[in-house]
Amino acid sequence: MTTMTASRRPALVSRLPGVGTTIFTRMSALAAECRAINLGQGFPDFDPDPALIDAVSAAMRDGHNQYPPMAGLPMLREVLAEKIANLHGCRYDPAQEITITAGATQAILTALLAIVQPGDEVIVLTPAYDCYAPAVTMAGGVVRHVALGAGFRPDFDAMASSIGPRTRALIVNSPHNPSATVWTPDEMHHLAALLRPTDIVLIADEVYEHMVFDGRSHISASSIPDLAARSMVVSSFGKTFHATGWKVGTVVAPAHLMLEFRKVHQFNVFTVNTPMQAGIAHYLRALPQAYLGLPAFYQARRDRFRAGLSATGLRALPSEGTYFQCVDYRNVSDMAESAFCEWLTRNIGVAAIPVDAFEPAPDPDRRVVRFCFAKREATLDEALERLAKRCI
Numbered sequence: 001m002t003t004m005t006a007s008r009r010p011a012l013v014s015r016l017p018g019v020g021t022t023i024f025t026r027m028s029a030l031a032a033e034c035r036a037i038n039l040g041q042g043f044p045d046f047d048p049d050p051a052l053i054d055a056v057s058a059a060m061r062d063g064h065n066q067y068p069p070m071a072g073l074p075m076l077r078e079v080l081a082e083k084i085a086n087l088h089g090c091r092y093d094p095a096q097e098i099t100i101t102a103g104a105t106q107a108i109l110t111a112l113l114a115i116v117q118p119g120d121e122v123i124v125l126t127p128a129y130d131c132y133a134p135a136v137t138m139a140g141g142v143v144r145h146v147a148l149g150a151g152f153r154p155d156f157d158a159m160a161s162s163i164g165p166r167t168r169a170l171i172v173n174s175p176h177n178p179s180a181t182v183w184t185p186d187e188m189h190h191l192a193a194l195l196r197p198t199d200i201v202l203i204a205d206e207v208y209e210h211m212v213f214d215g216r217s218h219i220s221a222s223s224i225p226d227l228a229a230r231s232m233v234v235s236s237f238g239k240t241f242h243a244t245g246w247k248v249g250t251v252v253a254p255a256h257l258m259l260e261f262r263k264v265h266q267f268n269v270f271t272v273n274t275p276m277q278a279g280i281a282h283y284l285r286a287l288p289q290a291y292l293g294l295p296a297f298y299q300a301r302r303d304r305f306r307a308g309l310s311a312t313g314l315r316a317l318p319s320e321g322t323y324f325q326c327v328d329y330r331n332v333s334d335m336a337e338s339a340f341c342e343w344l345t346r347n348i349g350v351a352a353i354p355v356d357a358f359e360p361a362p363d364p365d366r367r368v369v370r371f372c373f374a375k376r377e378a379t380l381d382e383a384l385e386r387l388a389k390r391c392i
């Protein structure tokens, strides 16, 4: 048995001094501790299509178990090139412009490491998914937070005034976590016009690309030539295939950006697990439109959840896309958002995520939390029953 007490502990200066454990990890731990229904961290409580699981298992049995090429299996990159061309009218070269990543989180960090020089500024629109700001910091960049406007819509005046000579990149996330807004075609064209005279790289986090409701379309940065030419577009199979634990994603970008992306990628993961890639490629080849049912699938869950919320004192905000539903709870409680989520988990038995966790300086008067409705109907109904009893 060795003891460490007498040993010298190396002194460290933290790379991320202000950062603790993520809100998702903390709320999931609290939900488990309280045996609460976990509508906090975003993940489905149901499995992927059995045909996809079969395809991955078959890939392992068929010997797809050694390193794939650094950028990902060619067959998967080819299938994706076709998919993106069909959906967005933009043809990416699978050899040079598509890379398979270990999920979107790694893709975003890698993109930033590839393009940010020390002191460069990166604009992050708040509330923002939690990995963006730490990733900018780890890349040596400076985060410029710009608040989204009323209704969590983009505020182009604020964005324009935050652009300066050191602005290297802008991160845009649509459909948006946590607000569940989806940028309109006009907003995407406005963005293109804003960036046109600049050298800003757009990191477009489109992981919820296939979850848009009420007949809306997801407008990818890939679909607007001016944006596509300056964008690294990030996707995640975890969301699209109900497999968040598989951690497989993609980045598509013009060759000059992808060249730099891959220089970093090859030294931070080198490549991504082979059987998942082979399974996903075969599945998408066999069922090229597999994701087309997602809007109806999730819209039905959203509608069931919203209908149930009407029996509570929680007011449902618009949910245009993603698998999140935000609610304004001011008629139920005056607690701040984080405190309310803890109370909800401990006392009502339903976990949620506070929107203030996505911002450095949240509005102290806002009272909004996020639920994830990617759950079985029985899970949603049980959560709603609990909320209807005590959140009135």
Ligand code: PMP
Binding pocket: 042, 102, 103, 104, 105, 106, 129, 173, 176, 177, 205, 207, 235, 236, 237, 238, 244, 247, 248, 249
């Ligand atoms: N971006 C957003 C907006 C997300 O919500 C998530 C995960 N929920 C990610 C990135 C990370 O995706 P992945 O699990 O593929 O790393």
Ligand code: GLN
Binding pocket: 022, 024, 025, 040, 041, 042, 043, 177
């Ligand atoms: N993106 C998921 C969410 O928003 C969580 C992923 C994570 O735990 N890092 O809930």
